[in-house]
Amino acid sequence: MARSFLIIFLHILTAVCLAQAPVQKKKPNIIIILADDMGYSDIGCFGSEIQTPQLDGLAKEGLRMTQFYNAARCCPTRASLLTGIYQHQAGVGHMVNERPIPAYQGFLSENCVTIAEVLKENGYKTYMAGKWHVGEKRPHWPLDRGFDRYFGLINGANSYFGLRPYRPNQKLTIALDNEPVQPGEGYYATDAYTDYAMKFMDENKGSGKPFFLYLAFQAPHWPLHALKDDIARYKDRYKEGWDKIREERFNRMKEIGILGNNAKLSERNEKVPAWNTLAQTDKDRWADKMAVYAAMVDRMDQNIGRLRRKLEELGEDKNTMILFLSDNGGSYERVGGPGFTPEIIAANQLPASDSSSFTAYEFPGANVSNTPFRYFKRYVYEGGIATPFIAYFPGLIKQGINSNQSAHITDIMATCLDVAGVSYPKTYKGHNITPAEGTSLKPLFEGKNWKRKDAIFFEHEGNRAVRLGDWKIVSEYPSNKWQLYNLKTDRSEITDLSAQFPKKVAELAALYDKWAKRAGVVPFAQIDTGARD
Known part of the structure; x- marks a missing residue:
């Protein structure tokens, strides 16, 4: 009898202790979404006429930062974002051209760590889909730098409909994990990257681990390639011309609080003529280019919607931080001329809405994208380095906040580690690690006083x-x-x-x-x- 009573008592005591023990909360998932060559005013919640309801929704339910900065170019920004240090410190001070200078070696240094490497060491599953562009040769691909799974474009640019080299003797690679793959029929890059991102999230479902996903869209980098149904929504939208569109965006940006009342619209770039001086054929060609460009941004937003629905389906939507930004300002670059193949030069003459084309929106389009600022990608005026930035995390970020505090891509690593409760390492795989440069944005997300010190x-x-x-x-x-x-x-x-x-x-x-x-x-x-x- 006494023994039975003791057993019952121990069971009760155990149950009480378990009930009183703190429940171990699962660490948050983290998603970083990066647009490519998208200007400051190209999404609705930053003043655009382009339909981006998903991003607008994230901004409405989260935080917009109006003075967030990138590194002015694709691969330097990616290197800095992934490592939390400046691009030169990470080994990608210019492009991915390999040089015998540590700061310009063209791939990520052994003396830096990626967000994926640190989070993986601390119990996260790590996934990437999209454009890599911080090392074109093994062992400098995503799985070499901390990602468990990868699908996407290793290089800097490509057709959205499949592999299509645009320079003589160029090798482009779309890879699944560590193996090159050939895209199948019906491939469209923006959709394909999201397909794999969601596939990786499904694979993670049974792991019991939080995940880090880096979704680096190629859109809306040239070439201008979009799907017909998306283009149709913008067929007539840009016929009023670039001067009118810039003015409309500028006024809208002031109305919604992106710009202050004292803001001024910079003059039209000197490389861009007044709209009313153009021949009708030139007006029609540009309106077509912009319709395709808008469709590319629209399709990216649609895919962000797919991603959010997948989070809801998995029951992870309330425990996931989403950060969105662009890698640089709108690009004035043109396709064609020296350095491109004859086939691509010919394709540059086709209308952008023709799926066989290979063209860009050049100075006029970039001047619109970067409203109200001067200059473009590659330059470090605001038009080259200011990015629309959105942060969303239910339960942490108060809804509908705008912040005009200045912040930088190096702050993203610090923020991700802070949210995950993880420390930045001093060493990794036997290498001394360059100290982090960024400041965590978590206090700002929590509504506390925050100001970047450096x-x-x-x-x-x-x-x-x-x-x-x-x-x-x-x-x-x-x-x-x-x-x-x-x-x-x-x-x-x-x-x-x-x-x-x-x-x-x-x-x-x-x-x-x-x-x-x-x-x-x-x-x-x-x-x-x-x-x-």
Whole structure:
């Protein structure tokens, strides 16, 4: 009897202890969604006429940051975003051209770690779909840098309908994990990347582990390739011309709070003529290009909707942080001319809405995408480095917040590790790791007072800039003359104040010189080979 009573008592005691023990909460899933060559004003919640209800919904339910920065170009941004340090420190100071200079070796350094590597070491499953572009040879592919599964484009650009080399003797690779694959019939890159992202999420379902997903869309990078039904929605939208569209976007951006009431619209770029001076054939050609471009952004948004529905289906929607941004501003680059194959040069003459075409929207389209700013991808004026940034995480981020605090892609690694409750390592696989540069955004997400302590630095192809507080210095290669802007009153960088405040210029220039030495920046004249991708 006594023994039976003791057994019953122990069972009761165990049950009480278990009931009182804290439940181990599953760590949050993390998704980073990166658009490619998409300008600051190209989505609805940042002022666009393009239909992006999914991104608009994430912004409405989460946080928009209006002064978030990238690194002005595809692969440098990707290197910095993935590692939490500046691109030069990560080994991709320029492009993926391999050079015998550590900061410009063209692939990720052994002295940095990716978000995937750190999270994988701490119990996460890690997945990537989309454009890689931070190392084109093994062992520098995604699975070599911490991802469990991968599908996507290893290189910087390609047709959306399958493999189509555009330069002589070029090799392009679409890979599944570590093996090259040939896309099948009906392939469209934006859909395919999302298909695999959702497939990986399904595979993770039984693992009991949180996941990290890096979904790096190719869209809307050239060539302008979209699906017919998507193009049809924008067939007549751009016939009023680029001057009118820029003005409409600018006014809308002020109405919804992306820009302050004191904001000014920069003048039309000098490479872009007034719309009313064009022949009708030129107007029609541009309107067609923009319809395709809009359709590409629209399709990306549709796929973000598919991803969100998959999260709901898996019951993970409330425990997932989603970050969205673009890798640089809209691109003025053109397709055709020297460096392209005869077939691609001919395809550049076809209408963008023709699926056989291979074209870009060039200076006029980029000038619209980057409204209200000056310049484009590759430059470090606001038009090249400002990105629309959205953060969404139910339960952590208060709904409908706008922040005008300045932040940078190096902050993403710090944020992801902070949210996951993970420390940044000092060593990894026997290598000393470069200290992190970023600041976690988690306090900002929680509605606390937050301000980035450090200056933000930029260098790409000799174009340089420093942002500290409201002040920014910027210089354009090869003139290398510092200009000074107060972004609180002049976000569009219209009035150069360098002559008025020479001490402020000297102060920020000294910070730049110190950073450039620390980061391993080399004068661009010493590395310029004319390579552009």
